[in-house]
Amino acid sequence: MSQPRWTVVVPVKRLAAAKSRLRGALPAVPHEELALALAADTVAAVRACPAVAGVLVVTDDARVAEAARRAGARALPDAPGAGLNAAFRHGASVAGGGWVAGLTADLPALRPAELAAALWAAQAAPPGVRGYVADTPGQGTVLLAAPPGVALDPRFGVGSAAAHAASGALALTGDWPSLRRDVDTAADLAAAARLGLGPRTAALAAAGCPA
Ligand SMILES: Nc1nc2c(ncn2[C@@H]2O[C@H](COP(=O)(O)OP(=O)(O)OP(=O)(O)O)[C@@H](O)[C@H]2O)c(=O)[nH]1
Numbered sequence: 001m002s003q004p005r006w007t008v009v010v011p012v013k014r015l016a017a018a019k020s021r022l023r024g025a026l027p028a029v030p031h032e033e034l035a036l037a038l039a040a041d042t043v044a045a046v047r048a049c050p051a052v053a054g055v056l057v058v059t060d061d062a063r064v065a066e067a068a069r070r071a072g073a074r075a076l077p078d079a080p081g082a083g084l085n086a087a088f089r090h091g092a093s094v095a096g097g098g099w100v101a102g103l104t105a106d107l108p109a110l111r112p113a114e115l116a117a118a119l120w121a122a123q124a125a126p127p128g129v130r131g132y133v134a135d136t137p138g139q140g141t142v143l144l145a146a147p148p149g150v151a152l153d154p155r156f157g158v159g160s161a162a163a164h165a166a167s168g169a170l171a172l173t174g175d176w177p178s179l180r181r182d183v184d185t186a187a188d189l190a191a192a193a194r195l196g197l198g199p200r201t202a203a204l205a206a207a208g209c210p211a
C-alpha cells in the first residue's frame with residue numbers, strides 16, 4: 001500500500017444554519033443533531049481512509065470543532081461570513097504545499113475505500129492538473145484535489161462541476177457511489193440510507209422516522 005499523503009480539508013457551516021434544505025427530514029430529531037451527525041460520519045470516514053495523513057475541519061461551530069478533534073481531525077476557525085470557497089482556501093493554505101483535497105461534509109454514507117480510490121485517481125492525473133468528483137446528479141462537486149504546488153482554486157456552489165471543469169480540473173469518473181452521494185434533501189438522505197449510513201447518522205435515522 002502507498003503511504004498516506006493527502007491532507008483533506010472539510011468545511012462545516014455553523015450547525016444552526018447548516019443543511020437548511022434538509023430541515024424536517026427526520027421530524028423527531030433536532031436539526032442541529034442531524035447536521036452534526038452528517039459531518040461527524042464524513043470526518044470519521046476520511047480519518048479511516050488509508051490515503052489520508054491529516055484532516056482539517058474548517059468551522060466556526062464549537063460543537064463541530066469538538067467533534068472533529070475527538071475524531072482525530074484538526075479544527076480551524078472559519079473567516080466569519082467569508083463562505084465556503086474561502087473556507088476551502090483557508091484550509092488548503094494551512095495544509096501547506098503537499099497533496100491537498102477539499103471534501104464537502106455532507107457524505108454520511110462515505111466509504112473510506114471509495115475515497116482512497118478517488119484520491120488515487122487524482123494522483124494519476126497529468127502533472128499539475130487538479131481533479132474533481134461530481135455528485136450523483138452531476139451538477140455539484142463533492143471532492144476537489146490538487147497536487148503539490150498547485151492551488152486548490154475551489155469553485156464550489158451551484159453548478160460547481162461545470163465551474164471546476166471550466167477552470168481546468170479533470171473530472172474523475174470512477175464508480176464511487178458513497179462518495180458522490182451528498183445529502184441536501186430528505187430524498188438524498190433516503191438514498192444515502194440505501195447505500196448504508198455511518199453510525200452517527202444511522203442512529204438518528206433509527207430514532208426519528210426516516211424520510
Ligand atoms: N466552513 C464553512 N462551511 C460551509 C459554508 N457554507 C457551506 N459549508 C459546508 O459546505 C458543504 C456543502 O455545502 P451545502 O451542501 O450547500 O451545505 P449547506 O450550505 O449546509 O446546506 P443548505 O443550507 O441546504 O444550502 C457543507 O458541508 C457545509 O457545511 C461556510 O460558509 N463555511
Ligand SMILES: C=C(OP(=O)(O)O)C(=O)O
Nearest residue numbers: 140141156157160182184
Ligand atoms: C456547494 C455544493 O454543494 P450543493 O450543490 O450540494 O449545495 C457544490 O456542489 O458545489
